[in-house]
Each structure stands twice: as structure tokens, then as C-alpha cells.
Amino acid sequence: MSPNDKKRQAxxxxxxxxVQPGERVLDLGCGRGVLLEYLKQKxxxxxxxxxxxLDKVICCVKRGVPIYQGDIxxxxxxxxxxxxxxxxxxxxxxxxEAPDHVLAEGLRVGKxxxxxxxxxxxxxxxxxxxxxxxxTINEVYRNPWYESAPSNPFSVAEFEDFCHARKIVIEDRVCxxxxxxxxxxxxPNLLAGYAIYDLSSID
Amino acid sequence: xxxxxxxxxxxxxxxxxxxxYQDFLYPEPFHFVSGGSVxxxxxxxxxxxxxxxxxxxxxxxCHALSGDHHCAGVHDIDERKLGWWNFMxxxxxxxxxxxxxxxxxxxxxGCQGSTGPGSINPATGKxxxxxxxxxxxxxxxxxxxxLIDSFGIDRLHAVIGGSMGGMQALQWVIDFPDxxxxxxxxxxxxxxxxxxxxxxxxxxQAIISDPAWQKGSxxxxxxxxLGLAVARMMAHITYLSDVGMETKFGxxxxxxxxxxxxxxxxxxxxxxxxxxxxxxxxxxDANTYLYLTKALDRFDLHSPDSLxxxxxxxxxxxxxxxxxxxxxYPPQGNREIVEALLRIxxxxxxxxxxxxxxxxxxxxxxxxLYELIDQFLKR
Numbered sequence: 001m002s003p004n005d006k007k008r009q010a011x012x013x014x015x016x017x018x019v020q021p022g023e024r025v026l027d028l029g030c031g032r033g034v035l036l037e038y039l040k041q042k043x044x045x046x047x048x049x050x051x052x053x054l055d056k057v058i059c060c061v062k063r064g065v066p067i068y069q070g071d072i073x074x075x076x077x078x079x080x081x082x083x084x085x086x087x088x089x090x091x092x093x094x095x096x097e098a099p100d101h102v103l104a105e106g107l108r109v110g111k112x113x114x115x116x117x118x119x120x121x122x123x124x125x126x127x128x129x130x131x132x133x134x135x136t137i138n139e140v141y142r143n144p145w146y147e148s149a150p151s152n153p154f155s156v157a158e159f160e161d162f163c164h165a166r167k168i169v170i171e172d173r174v175c176x177x178x179x180x181x182x183x184x185x186x187x188p189n190l191l192a193g194y195a196i197y198d199l200s201s202i203d
Numbered sequence: 204x205x206x207x208x209x210x211x212x213x214x215x216x217x218x219x220x221x222x223x224y225q226d227f228l229y230p231e232p233f234h235f236v237s238g239g240s241v242x243x244x245x246x247x248x249x250x251x252x253x254x255x256x257x258x259x260x261x262x263x264x265c266h267a268l269s270g271d272h273h274c275a276g277v278h279d280i281d282e283r284k285l286g287w288w289n290f291m292x293x294x295x296x297x298x299x300x301x302x303x304x305x306x307x308x309x310x311x312x313g314c315q316g317s318t319g320p321g322s323i324n325p326a327t328g329k330x331x332x333x334x335x336x337x338x339x340x341x342x343x344x345x346x347x348x349x350l351i352d353s354f355g356i357d358r359l360h361a362v363i364g365g366s367m368g369g370m371q372a373l374q375w376v377i378d379f380p381d382x383x384x385x386x387x388x389x390x391x392x393x394x395x396x397x398x399x400x401x402x403x404x405x406x407x408q409a410i411i412s413d414p415a416w417q418k419g420s421x422x423x424x425x426x427x428x429l430g431l432a433v434a435r436m437m438a439h440i441t442y443l444s445d446v447g448m449e450t451k452f453g454x455x456x457x458x459x460x461x462x463x464x465x466x467x468x469x470x471x472x473x474x475x476x477x478x479x480x481x482x483x484x485x486x487x488d489a490n491t492y493l494y495l496t497k498a499l500d501r502f503d504l505h506s507p508d509s510l511x512x513x514x515x516x517x518x519x520x521x522x523x524x525x526x527x528x529x530x531x532y533p534p535q536g537n538r539e540i541v542e543a544l545l546r547i548x549x550x551x552x553x554x555x556x557x558x559x560x561x562x563x564x565x566x567x568x569x570x571x572l573y574e575l576i577d578q579f580l581k582r
Contacts, residue, residue, distance in 0.1 A: 020568045024548065046548060048545055054554060054556065054557075054571060057552070057554045057575075058571070058574055058575055058578060060552070061522070061552055061575060061578045061579050061582065062578040063553070063580060063582075066520075066540075066545070066550050066551055066552050067552050067553075067554075068541055068542070068552070068553045069553050069554045069555050070538065070553065070555075075542075078542040079545075079546060080546065080547070083546060143545075154251060156554070
């Protein structure tokens with residue numbers, strides 16, 4: 001497994017800790033279906049993926065993961081309230097066109113929502129911007145801006161502000177340090193490379 | 204762990220080669236959903252590959268409206284046309300005849316050897332014509348189960364079909380959930396749109412208003428050929444896409460304009476459609492066309508209960524494929540099937556292919572479609 005694959009799977013163990021055996025899980029922006037396959041093996045879940053890219057869909061078919069090829073927002077709209085035990089956004093929210101609306105939809109369709117994201121205000125990013133006036137380019141941010149798809153990165157603090165503003169309940173939070181492995185309990189907005197949230201809505 | 208294939212995905216392929224059709228005779232009365240019956244039933248079919256000892260490697264392929272039982276190989280050395288899905292069926296192809304025992308039968312109500320309106324009613328010694336019972340997709344599937352029984356197959360590995368064949372695949376997993384492991388439905392829908400019904404009825408009217416139709420009791424050698432050809436020409440347009448037609452024909456002309464109007468073939472596309480109409484007449488029965496299009500118009504998984512309720516018996520794993528340029532069975536109609544299946548907790552996948560060939564895209568050899576079906580059957 002390459003370092004990049006390890007990073008890609010940084011949140012798997014944390015998510016598996018939160019998922020109960022046999023749960024119904026919807027993974028939005030599921031990519032090649034690796035997380036769902038992992039959860040199926042570890043927790044015998046009924047998992048469904050959503051992705052817009054046909055090549056990713058074919059990979060999911062190969063893995064035996066049910067997948068719906070489509071846009072996340074319009075797919076969520078087809079599900080009734082609380083159709084899933086858990087809706088997962090793993091490195092997906094920063095690519096959404098209307099994150100506020102889609103997260104609200106996720107909370108409507110899922111009893112719990114898991115959000116995993118790269119913390120934009122990690123100190124390395126701050127230092128690069130402060131001293132060099134440039135975005136970080138490393139194994140996480142691999143391409144310069146002109147070779148990257150539009151994205152809308154945010155920080156741990158910004159995400160929690162959003163949860164408070166929308167009255168979203170943070171049931172649990174795990175922040176990982178810069179290596180994306182060890183947990184980071186201290187000053188996560190500055191020191192965490194990656195953050196994973198277990199959310200629910202007030203009903 | 205880069206499992207995305209960049210190079211075109213084709214396997215080491217062989218060919219099915221020479222094939223022969225067979226006739227399955229069911230000597231008992233067959234009862235239709237409508238209440239009507241026929242005293243006996245024949246289904247013409249072909250098979251490719253071998254049934255294993257456990258009898259669990261059977262794949263049933265269901266053909267579309269104008270298709271038949273001949274989906275792979277050739278009948279003899281002079282036959283120029285391969286079976287209609289030859290690129291998909293054969294040794295090393297996605298529907299791999301070295302692994303699977305593949306069965307394709309002409310549908311009940313058809314005119315390529317199976318019992319249909321043009322068949323002789325043993326009770327009267329004359330063709331059924333309009334005495335043939337009202338037909339549904341459910342009847343087609345029920346007849347296919349008799350053929351599958353005759354091989355001693357309890358459970359098929361898969362049922363696969365496009366368009367009308369996709370509807371049969373869906374009906375199979377609804378009516379016989381214990382008998383199918385997985386299904387693939389391509390370019391289909393849970394029911395016809397008003398537009399699809401409208402096109403079908405215009406085709407039917409072309410046949411019915413041809414004086415040679417004779418209220419369905421025409422002599423087979425002297426049928427409503429003009430009406431049937433026009434019906435086919437119009438239907439054929441609905442199987443293509445505007446982009447596909449523009450690319451293939453554009454405004455290409457056959458010959459220079461003359462001073463007088465003859466309404467003869469002027470544009471390439473006219474020549475193509477007229478040829479399609481004429482060649483269809485030589486191989487298709489007008490009454491079968493009426494019966495099959497009606498069965499399709501009536502097919503409705505939203506009725507009498509909701510789509511979610513209708514699909515609730517499904518136990519098989521499903522793959523539904525829509526095509527972006529298909530305006531007869533648009534992607535949305537394919538999507539809603541999978542949306543319903545996922546709502547009720549079934550194992551179903553929806554994939555959408557961007558191809559320019561309209562409804563007929565599923566009949567076109569495309570690397571991604573090939574890969575998708577191969578992976579789904581293999582997993």
C-alpha cells in the first residue's frame with residue numbers, strides 16, 4: 001500500500017468504530033468503493049455508494065458494492081427521511097456545490113452523518129501561506145491550483161462554527177495529527193491534519 | 204491499487220461460430236394473464252456453451268422488440284449477419300460461453316419460430332391472428348420459465364436484456380425471485396412514457412389503416428407491408444439520436460435534384476430508413492408487431508401498487524444501465540428503478556453511459572459497457 005493509499009484510508013478505522021454491525025450505510029462520493037468494501041467485511045453492513053464517475057462505478061461493480069451513478073444532491077432527494085443508519089461524506093464535502101443544503105439533506109436521510117475532511121488550517125498550510133504566500137503542495141495537496149478541480153476547503157473551527165449555526169449535534173469527533181494516524185487532542189484547528197465528525201440532527 | 208483501466212478493455216476473445224436453433228414444445232395448455240390460453244406452445248431458442256453438472260451456470264438473454272433468438276454466431280457459411288449481440292456473447296467475451304450456458308429464445312407472441320399470432324392454432328388448423336390472447340411481459344417470462352425447466356435449471360446465474368428484454372429481466376426477478384441470481388436491464392424503464400406510447404400507437408395505426416391488414420386476418424404472403432414498413436421507419440428513428448443521425452447521414456444526398464418532383468429518395472437518411480422498413484417487412488409479422496408493442500405499452504411496474512411495492516420481492520443483485528442519448532427510454536426512467544430498489548434495501552447498481560447511439564446504444568460495442576457487464580457477471 002502506497003503512502004497515498006494509507007492517507008486515503010485514514011478515516012476507515014474511525015468510521016468502522018462508529019458503524020454498528022448490519023447498519024444501512026450510504027457513502028456519498030464513494031470513489032472506488034474501498035471504504036464500503038471494508039465496512040462490509042468488518043461490520044456486515046448493507047452499503048450503497050454514490051459517485052458521478054463511470055470508471056469509479058465500474059470499480060465498485062468489481063468489488064461487489066452496490067453503486068448509483070449520479071449527482072449527490074439529486075440522489076439524496078430520492079430517499080425518504082432516515083432511510084439510512086449512516087450517511088458518509090469522506091473527503092466529499094469540500095467538493096460539493098451547495099454544502100449547506102447537501103449536509104442538511106444528509107442529516108434528513110441518515111440517522112447519523114459522518115464527515116471526514118482535510119483540515120485547511122493545519123499549521124503547515126498556515127506557515128506556507130504566511131511565509132511563502134503560496135498554498136502547500138505535498139502528498140495531500142498534490143497539484144498546483146491550475147491543475148486542481150475547484151474545491152472549497154475548510155478548517156476544524158469553521159466546520160464547528162457551521163455545526164453550531166445549524167444546530168447540528170456533534171456526537172463524536174476524532175482529529176488526526178499531521179501523519180493522519182495518531183490522534184490529536186490538543187489544538188486541533190492548528191495541529192490536526194484530518195478530522196472526522198459523527199453528527200446527528202436535533203429531532 | 205490502481206484498479207482503473209486506462210487501456211481499452213477487451214478480453215481474449217473467440218467466437219461462438221456455427222449455431223443451430225431448436226424448438227421447445229410445451230404440449231399442455233398455456234394460460235395468459237388476460238385469461239386467454241393456447242392449447243400448446245413452441246419457443247424457438249439457441250444455446251451457447253455447456254450446462255454444468257450443478258446446472259447453475261445458465262444465463263438467459265431476452266431480446267428486444269424486433270430481435271430474436273439468434274443472438275450470437277452464424278447459422279451457415281453464407282450468413283453475412285452475426286447474431287444481434289455477438290460482440291457480447293462468446294468464448295472470453297463478457298457473457299463468456301466457456302463459463303456460462305447461454306440461452307436465448309424468441310419471445311412468446313413473436314414471429315421467428317415461437318408461438319405467436321401468425322402460428323397455426325392446432326384447434327382450428329388456421330393462424331391465430333387476432334384470436335391470439337392479449338399478451339403481457341409477464342406471459343413472455345412465464346413461457347420462458349417452461350423452457351428453463353426443460354433443461355432442469357432451477358436457478359439461473361443471470362437474466363439479461365435490453366429494452367423489451369430489460370423489462371423481461373425485471374419481470375423475471377419480480378415474479379420468480381428464487382430462480383435468478385442476478386440481472387442486467389439495459390436501456391429500459393418501469394413503464395412507457397406517454398411519448399413512447401404515442402410513437403407505438405402511430406406505428407400501430409400505420410398497420411391497422413393499411414387496407415391489406417384486413418382486421419388482422421391477412422394472408423401471410425400478402426400482409427400490410429406498407430403499414431408495417433412505415434411503422435418500422437418511424438420506430439427506427441426513436442432508436443437513434445439526433446447527434447447519431449447527424450453524424451451518420453447529415454444532409455448527404457443520393458443524386459442531384461431534377462426539375463420535377465418525384466418524391467424519390469433524395470437524402471441518404473431517407474434511403475436508410477426505407478431500407479430498414481423494407482427489410483423489416485421480410486422478417487416480421489404485422490400482428491406480432493401490434494401485440495408486442497401493446498404488451499410494452501401496458502407494462503407498468505408502478506401499477507397496481509407503487510414501484511417500491513412491485514419491486515419488493517426482488518432478491519437478485521441488479522445492474523441497470525441507462526444511456527445518455529436514449530430519448531425513448533431516457534436515463535431517468537432507468538434511474539428510478541434503481542432508486543426504488545435502493546429505497547427498499549436491495550442490492551442494485553445504476554450506471555449511465557455517455558454514448559451517441561440513442562436507444563440502440565446497448566447494441567453497440569463499447570469498451571465501458573463491455574467492462575461493466577464482464578465485471579458484474581464475474582464478481
